Structures are given as structure tokens and as C-alpha cells.
Amino acid sequence: xxxxxxxxxxxxxxxxxxxxxxxxxxxxxxxxxxxxxxxxxxxxxxxxxxxxxxxxxxxxxxxxxxxxxxxxxxxxxxxxxxxxxxxxxxxxxxxxxxxxxxxxxxxxxxxxxxxxxxxxxxxxxxxxxxxxxxxxxxxxxxxxxxxxxxxxxxxxxxxxxxxxxxxxxxxxxxxxxxxxxxxxxxxxxxxxxxxxxxxxxxxxxxxxxxxxxxxxxxxxxxxxxxxxxxxxxxxxxxxxxxxxxxxxxxxxxxxxxxxxxxxxxxxxxxxxxxxxxxxxxxxxxxxxxxxxxxxxxxxxxxxxxxxxxxxxxxxxxxxxxxxxxxxxxxxxxxxxxxxxxxxxxxxxxxxxxxxxxxxxxxxxxxxxxxxxxxxxxxxxxxxxxxxxxxxxxxxxxxxxxxxxxxxxxxxxxxxxxxxxxxxxxxxxxxxxxxxxxxxxxxxxxxxxxxxxxxxxxxxxxxxxxxxxxxxxxxxxxxxxxxxxxxxxxxxxxxxxxxxxxxxxxxxxxxxxxxxxxxxxxxxxxxxxxxxxxxxxxxxxxxxx
Numbered sequence: 001x002x003x004x005x006x007x008x009x010x011x012x013x014x015x016x017x018x019x020x021x022x023x024x025x026x027x028x029x030x031x032x033x034x035x036x037x038x039x040x041x042x043x044x045x046x047x048x049x050x051x052x053x054x055x056x057x058x059x060x061x062x063x064x065x066x067x068x069x070x071x072x073x074x075x076x077x078x079x080x081x082x083x084x085x086x087x088x089x090x091x092x093x094x095x096x097x098x099x100x101x102x103x104x105x106x107x108x109x110x111x112x113x114x115x116x117x118x119x120x121x122x123x124x125x126x127x128x129x130x131x132x133x134x135x136x137x138x139x140x141x142x143x144x145x146x147x148x149x150x151x152x153x154x155x156x157x158x159x160x161x162x163x164x165x166x167x168x169x170x171x172x173x174x175x176x177x178x179x180x181x182x183x184x185x186x187x188x189x190x191x192x193x194x195x196x197x198x199x200x201x202x203x204x205x206x207x208x209x210x211x212x213x214x215x216x217x218x219x220x221x222x223x224x225x226x227x228x229x230x231x232x233x234x235x236x237x238x239x240x241x242x243x244x245x246x247x248x249x250x251x252x253x254x255x256x257x258x259x260x261x262x263x264x265x266x267x268x269x270x271x272x273x274x275x276x277x278x279x280x281x282x283x284x285x286x287x288x289x290x291x292x293x294x295x296x297x298x299x300x301x302x303x304x305x306x307x308x309x310x311x312x313x314x315x316x317x318x319x320x321x322x323x324x325x326x327x328x329x330x331x332x333x334x335x336x337x338x339x340x341x342x343x344x345x346x347x348x349x350x351x352x353x354x355x356x357x358x359x360x361x362x363x364x365x366x367x368x369x370x371x372x373x374x375x376x377x378x379x380x381x382x383x384x385x386x387x388x389x390x391x392x393x394x395x396x397x398x399x400x401x402x403x404x405x406x407x408x409x410x411x412x413x414x415x416x417x418x419x420x421x422x423x424x425x426x427x428x429x430x431x432x433x434x435x436x437x438x439x440x441x442x443x444x445x446x447x448x449x450x451x452x453x454x455x456x457x458x459x460x461x462x463x464x465x466x467x468x469x470x471x472x473x474x475x476x477x478x479x480x481x482x483x484x485x486x487x488x489x490x491x492x493x494x495x496x497x498x499x500x501x502x503x504x505x506x507x508x509x510x511x512x513x514x515x516x517x518x519x520x521x522x523x524x525x526x527x528x529x530x531x532x533x534x535x536x537x538x539x540x541x542x543x544x
Contacts, residue, residue, distance in 0.1 A: 041245040042389060044259035044278055044285070049243055051208065052263040052276040058097075059138070060269035062164055062183060065091070067136060070166040070179045075103065077170055085112040097183045103168075104129060104177045111177075128180040132165035139163030140212050140272055141219040205284050207256075209277040210263075211235050219274070234260040238275035247282060257285040267527065380454045382432055383439035391453040391461060395515040402509070409508045410466050410475050413522035414442075414482065416458035417500040417534045430492050434499070437492070441485045445478065461519065466507075472539060479503050479537040487535070502529035506540040 069075060069091065078084050081103075088101040092114045102113040108124025123129050131137035141162055165180040209230065210220035216229045234246050238260040245259045256279040265271025283290075378390035386394070398409075416438065423431040435458065442452045446462060453461045464478060483501060490497040504525030508518040521540040529538040 039389075041247075041257060041259070041285075044257055044280065045243060045245040045261070046259070046388070048259035048261040048276050048278045051278065052261040052274075053266070055210070055263045055274060055276065056266040056269065056271060059162075059263075059272070060266040062095075062097070062181070063136070063138065063269040065095070066164045066166050066179060066181055070136075070168050075168055075179060076176060078103075081112050085116075088112060089114050098181055099184045100182045102180045104180065106175055106177055108178070123180070128163045128165045128182070129178050132167050132178045132180065133175065134167060136166040137163065138270070138272060140214055205281055207279050209275075209279070211238075211275040211277065213239060213273045213275070216275075232258075234258045234277055235275050238262045238277070239273065250279070255282040256280060257282055267524075383436050383454050385439050385443075385452055385454040385460075387453065388455045391455070391519075394451070394453075394463075395519070399515050402513075407465055408510055410464040410478075411506050411508060411518055411522045412462040412464065412475075412479065412482070412537075413504040413506075413519065413526045414460040414462065415502050415526055415530070416486070417502055417530075419458040419499055422497055422499065426492070426495060426497070430495065430497070433492050434490055434497060437490050438486060438499075441488075442482065445482045445485055461522070475505060475539075476537060479505065483535060483537070500535040502526055502534045503537040504529055504540065505537060511540055 069087070072087070074083050074087055084103050088103065092098045092101055098114070100114055100117055102110045102118060102123070104110050104123060108122055108126075108129045110118045110121045110123060113119050127139055128137065131139070139162060163180070163182055165178050168176040168179055170176050207222060208220070209218055209225070211217065211230050212219045216231055216235055218225045218228055218230050220226070230251075232248060232250070234248055237244065237246070239262065241262055241264060243261040245257065247255060248258050249255050250258075258277055258279045260278075261276050263271060263274040263276055378387060378393065379385070380387040419431065419434070422434055435454075438458075438460075439452065439454065442460060442462065446452065446464065450465060451463050453463075455461060462478075462482075464475065466475065482503065486499060486501045490499070504522045504527070506512075506518045506521035506525060508515055511521050512518050525538040525540040525543055528543045529536050532538065
């Protein structure tokens with residue numbers, strides 16, 4: 001069987017264009033898809049970290065309240081038991097998370113309690129008393145026993161509590177009793193709603209799990225899974241202190257993208273080591289990636305179809321130029337950066353070669369746009385500064401490039417003092433404008449090759465490249481310049497605003513070889529600055 005030269009070239013031309021476009025489309029979609037999947041997965045892991053931090057912060061607050069309360073003179077040396085009763089009732093009234101607080105004597109008899117519940121009862125055999133006779137006790141989530149029928153329960157659901165209790169000693173060091181507290185597990189639902197609900201309005205089918213270290217029991221999650229053990233690799237990794245994400249098969253047989261983190265304590269609060277998991281069905285999590293890939297491939301094949309039609313009509317006139325175009329396409333497929341030649345002389349061939357060149361430019365531009373999307377994901381939308389994700393990527397890069405002979409870095413962890421009052425007084429718009437002004441002043445306080453990162457809220461991190469032998473003095477110069485700059489009044493839309501800042505500093509690799517640990521050390525030093533009066537710099541090694 002023979003075919004005409006026109007048909008032969010039209011067939012060859014069409015096949016070439018389809019293969020050529022498919023190769024470029026698949027390569028671009030694969031690269032862009034992988035980058036997008038990494039960003040989506042990292043975002044889910046960040047949400048798990050946020051929830052773990054919120055859980056630890058809440059528990060730290062309650063831990064601190066009970067510890068401070070147990071050291072008050074009214075508790076240690078009660079002259080009037082009514083004063084103790086008034087004190088615990090006042091705490092419960094102001095912090096609704098507390099379901100019950102009680103003050104016992106050395107035998108475990110309740111002498112004062114909120115709403116007089118269990119007053120006079122013997123709780124000496126309860127863990128909240130037995131485990132708190134020599135140190136502060138923190139109990140994991142458990143069902144109510146003595147309080148189940150005594151506390152109001154409008155929902156009818158089984159009541160669950162978390163316990164914190166602290167021993168009470170007088171000035172002579174003699175054991176006086178125990179200050180015990182039960183607070184409702186409902187607060188964890190409120191924390192979950194505050195973080196996850198806004199996200200669920202944008203993203204579908206997000207589920208949150210909090211898993212107890214004891215028997216891997218689900219203590220917060222979908223109703224059909226609460227109280228059941230959850231044995232999964234993501235739980236095991238979280239309990240090992242790892243924070244990441246994983247595409248994992250769950251007990252229902254479905255695959256979910258799972259972000260995991262460990263609530264391992266905050267400051268002096270030791271933590272109950274709850275594992276926090278946030279999952280989303282695989283097809284929902286990566287829907288945008290699939291749509292992007294399909295769009296890139298569709299554009300490629302549309303162009304392929306267009307050129308196939310053109311080739312049918314121009315086959316006779318382009319047999320020789322087509323050979324040169326094929327050679328060029330082969331080079332492109334091999335990764336060489338070459339331009340498609342524009343053939344002059346024959347109008348139709350010129351149009352064809354020009355259109356092919358535009359196709360390459362369009363696909364290349366698509367890849368460039370995807371790269372820009374990745375860059376934007378690492379910038380804070382409000383201030384334009386690099387964000388937390390950008391900091392993580394930078395720290396990974398620096399650790400990979402670590403050289404014992406390189407200059408060390410000073411990591412400054414900055415938190416604004418008085419920012420909340422600006423938001424409360426003038427509104428969030430003024431707060432946003434203030435954060436933009438703060439970002440500009442911080443950039444002016446450092447050298448051009450150094451970086452300022454905004455972690456969120458009013459927290460910033462600055463990476464300073466120090467001399468080969470860093471001294472506190474040259475770091476203090478920069479810190480004092482920052483404090484002075486932020487102490488200058490800000491003029492925000494006709495209003496004068498005054499704020500300050502507290503700064504914590506840690507050195508890498510002097511304080512630790514792990515960059516992430518050095519950032520945590522700087523954060524710890526920051527809180528010492530706040531406790532010591534704010535508007536000052538504290539070095540981590542001075543906190544040891």
C-alpha cells in the first residue's frame with residue numbers, strides 16, 4: 001500500500017508534535033506536581049504543630065496557675081477556710097475550663113471546694129491526691145468517677161477530665177495537704193475548633209486526632225474512634241518526637257495524607273506526650289495537584305492537535321524544514337536549551353515554526369509561573385518577609401552546607417511588647433500596618449546579606465552572621481539598635497503608637513549543632529527577657 005507524500009508527511013508531522021508536546025507536558029506537570037505535593041503536605045504538618053503547641057500552652061497555663069496558687073499564704077497557712085473557698089471559686093469563675101477545685105488536709109479530706117462539691121469527702125485513694133503528696137501531678141484524660149453525678153452535664157455525654165494537683169507545704173516545709181483541680185476535656189475541642197474550623201471552611205474533610213501515650217488511645221477525634229486504640233506508623237513517629245507528614249493507610253482501609261506532631265510540653269510544663277494527627281483523604285488533599293497536571297497536559301495536547309491540522313495542509317512545503325525542526329525538538333527533549341528556528345521565505349513554514357516557538361515559550365512560562373507560586377508560598381503575605389516555611393528551608397540548607405571553619409550565626413528571636421494592646425485599642429487594621437512598619441525597621445537594622453523572618457503574629461527571627469569569634473558586645477550592638485528602632489513612636493494613620501520588644505539570642509553552632517534546637521534556645525531566652533522586664537536582650541547561655 002502506498003500513500004501520498006502529503007499524507008505521509010502529515011502523519012509524521014502529527015505524530016512528532018503529539019510526542020514532543022506530551023514529553024514536555026509530562027515533565028512540567030511532574031515537576032510542578034511534586035513541588036505542590038510537598039507544600040500541601042508541609043502545610044498539614046504545620047497545622048498539627050500549631051494544635052500541639054496550643055494544647056501544651058493551655059496545659060502550661062493551668063499548670064502554672066495551680067503551682068502559683070499552692071504557694072499563696074492563704075493556701076499554705078489558712079486562717080479562715082472560707083478564704084480558701086472564696087479563692088478557688090474565684091479561679092473557677094474566671095477560668096470556666098476548671099470543672100472542680102478542692103483543698104484537702106493531710107488525710108485527703110476535702111475542706112474547701114468549688115460550689116461545695118465533695119466538701120467533707122475522703123479522696124485520699126484518688127490519684128489526684130495520692131500522686132501529689134510530694135510533687136505536682138498531671139493526670140491524663142479520664143472519665144469522671146466521684147463527680148459524674150455531681151456536676152451539671154447538659155450534653156448527656158460521659159464527662160472527661162484532665163487532673164492537675166500540687167502538694168501544699170507551710171513555711172517550715174511541713175506537708176499541709178493537696179490543692180487538686182479537674183478541668184473539663186471540652187477545652188481541647190475549643191482549641192481544635194479555633195485552629196481547624198477556619199481551615200475546614202477552605203479545605204474539605206479534615207479530621208483531627210489526639211492520641212494518649214497510654215495504650216495509644218484516641219482521646220479526641222471522630223466519635224466512632226474515641227476511646228479506641230490507634231496503632232499507626234504516624235503515631236509511633238510522633239511519640240518519638242518527630243514532626244512530619246505521611247501518606248498512610250488508616251484502619252478504614254483508605255489512604256490519608258497525615259500530618260503529625262507531639263505535644264511534649266512547654267517551658268516548665270513537662271507535657272503528657274499526646275500525639276496530634278491531622279488527616280485528609282488523599283484524593284481531596286491532592287486534588288489541586290491533579291487538576292494542575294491535567295491542565296498542563298490538556299494545554300499541550302490542544303497545541304498538538306492544532307499543529308496536526310496545520311501540518312496536514314502544509315506537508316508538501318515543509319518536508320525539508322521539518323527535518324530541521326525535528327532535530328531541534330530532539331535537542332529540546334534531551335534537555336538542551338535551544339530556540340526553534342524561524343524559517344523565512346515561505347510564509348506557511350514561517351507561521352509553523354513561529355507557532356512551535358510560541359508553544360515552547362508558553363510551556364516554559366507555565367513552568368516559570370509554577371516556580372513563582374512556590375516562591376510566594378515562602379513569603380509572608382502581610383509584610384513580604386520570608387515566613388516560617390522559608391526559615392525551615394533556609395535552616396535545612398545551612399545545615400547541609402555546614403563547615404566547621406565557617407563563621408557562626410547568632411539567632412535573634414524577637415517578640416513585640418505591647419502589640420496586643422494596639423490591636424485591642426485601634427483594631428486589627430492598625431495592627432497589620434504596624435507589623436509592616438516593624439518589618440521595614442528590622443530590615444534597616446541589619447546588613448544586606450542577613451535575613452529577617454516573620455514566624456506569625458508578632459514574632460520575628462533574625463539570622464546574623466557574626467565574626468569568627470563572636471562576642472556578646474557586637475551582638476548587643478545590633479540588638480540595642482533593634483530595640484531603639486522599635487521604641488521610636490510609630491505614626492499609624494494619624495495615631496501615634498508606642499511598642500517595645502523582647503529579644504532572645506542563641507549561637508550556632510556554639511550552643512548546639514542542630515539549627516532547629518538553637519532556634520528553640522533563642523525562644524527560651526526570649527521568655528527570660530520578658531520575665532525580667534521586657535525591652536531587653538537575653539543570651540541563652542545566661543539562662544543556664
